[in-house]
Amino acid sequence: MYCVKCGVELADSEKNCPLCGTAVICPDGIVRSEKESPYPPHPGKITEGISKIGVLFIVSLAAVIMLVICLIADININGQLSWAGYVGFSLLFLYTSTVLPSWFNKPNPVIFVPCGFVSAAILLLYICEKTDGTWFLPFAFPTLGITALIVTAVVTLTRYVRGGAPYIYGGAAVAFGALAILMEHLICVSFGVEKMWQWSPYPAISLFIIGGFLIFVGICKPLRRALRKKLFF
Secondary structure, X not given: OEOOXXXXXOXXXXXXXXXXXXXXXOOOOOOOOOOOOOOOOOXXXXXOOXXXXXXXXXXXHHHHHHHHHHHHHHHHHHOOOOXXXXXXXXXXXXXXXXXXXXXXXXXXXXXXXXXXXXXHHHXXXXXXXXXOOOOHHHHHHHHHHHHHHHHHHHHHHHHHOOOOHHXXXXXXXXXXXXXXXXXXXXXHHHHOXXXXXXXXXXXXXXXXXXXXXXXXXXXXXXXXXXXXXXXXO
């Protein structure tokens, strides 16, 4: 006996398909057995032996142990902190971006996305200071800050505004196109590059076209309906 919707093979005792939940149609000549179902009542929801808190604790402990080992090795070999700081701040960035949100049942990306950008800024600032660079404030800080504002705005609007996806992503594409032009300008100012407008017009124009098209889709309802029917857009 098979499910009429998804085709999975069914036992005679099944009243609903364990995969898709469709009611089982029992053909003539087959007597439904009342024995216990061979399938679990909630497939895919069994997590016996797996503790989310335990896994996160092990990952956090492993990160701390890795950091301590790097600090000890760096001091023993070089007599001072030389490369262990890069490892430490890189671990901070990875932990803040990936592991920290998992400690919460329903992590709010509006909060944790900026936290990831802040940890990335701290890492870049440390690299700049350790290499005696001067590029953080004139280049990395404004570039990363504007990127953080755009991404956070997109995440916030996507989460709290319904039905505005074409406008949100279209505006984000236009904003990133403008950011590409600004980045090339900051590179020229920060690193003394003389030639301007060498590469930024290409991504900028492409993003402007994509963003304009998405905004037009949001404005033109017949086009939006046609794309949704044909492309699930």
